[in-house]
């Protein structure tokens with residue numbers, strides 16, 4: 001996916017190296033190869049590729065990764081702007 | 092359906108691993124975006140081939156297009172397919188929405204009495220369900236270990252033989268994958284086009300000449316501009332996506348549409364120039380909007396990124412819509 005990138009510096013992905021136990025789950029679940037394992041710790045190798053799907057944060061056993069998950073599509077975003085009450089639907 | 096297999100937990104329906112004409116027709120309709128919302132299979136356990144108690148269990152969503160892709164990918168193998176109730180939505184979207192979750196998987200494991208059907212304790216989940224399924228929760232709830240399978244069903248065979256590799260862990264967006272979403276974009280775009288054509292018909296009534304022929308001429312110009320915009324945004328844009336020089340979907344969509352917009356004066360030499368400027372601008376606006384909507388079909392845009400682009404693009408597109416209407420009317424009054 002190196003050929004596809006959207007805007008820079010927007011992803012809400014946060015990673016706390018101290019909490020990481022190196023289980024490797026974030027590396028396995030991520031569909032964009034954002035993480036790599038180096039010296040028994042996860043490391044962010046391609047932050048710009050993150051699409052904020054939330055898989056890493058959901059599966060990390062120690063909450064070392066955090067991200068505000070959502071769907072990156074225009075109609076979903078419009079619905080998040082509308083008054084609360086209806087949960088955004090997509091797909 | 093192809094008979095039943097008797098297991099200690101009851102009879103399990105066996106499904107064919109090759110598509111019938113009926114499957115193909117249904118899949119075509121779903122791909123076209125027609126009845127995408129009720130194209131489902133019943134949740135539960137299914138068999139492919141002649142699975143024994145140690146055959147692998149592949150978990151998937153109950154969107155029929157997804158289920159079909161999985162069972163056809165397992166052709167020639169013996170396996171179990173456990174279909175979770177994702178309300179007819181594909182794996183990725185169901186994970187994001189929360190309907191493909193550890194609880195949903197656990198529910199089907201219990202309902203099917205899977206612990207008596209198979210001798211092992213391993214479930215293969217699609218990788219893209221990991222944004223909805225916390226793998227360790229599946230184990231807690233069922234005693235089955237949830238293993239991450241490949242993203243694409245076509246890699247299942249390789250996964251079952253050799254285990255995971257890097258290539259099956261990364262999403263792709265190839266030319267063929269982009270081509271496959273074009274029909275959906277066009278079908279979604281049509282509703283907007285019909286509304287625009289109706290609005291254009293009303294606007295075409297304004298002009299120096301009110302004869303039916305003249306009104307129709309003006310309408311045809313507006314309609315052609317709209318169609319050009321849709322074709323540019325929904326076909327040219329997705330196919331050319333990796334070659335476009337900007338990351339902004341809306342800007343790239345507008346830029347691409349400059350070509351058909353410039354062709355409009357060649358096709359319609361008679362209208363006054365402001366009208367041609369107006370429809371040209373409209374072609375670019377439609378294309379930009381359609382391209383922006385394409386973010387819903389890509390596997391790489393993040394909500395933060397799309398929101399940021401939309402905050403800039405929507406006022407601009409609203410402005411250019413107003414401007415093109417003004418130009419169109421102004422030109423037609425000359």
Ligand code: SF4
Pocket residue numbers: 013029030031032033034035049050051052053054055056057067
């Ligand atoms: S949110 Fe999704 S894309 Fe981003 S790093 Fe986590 S798993 Fe990867």
Ligand code: SF4
Pocket residue numbers: 019020021022023024025026027041042059060061062063064065
């Ligand atoms: S999932 Fe969490 S603990 Fe495991 S490697 Fe990634 S960051 Fe570290």
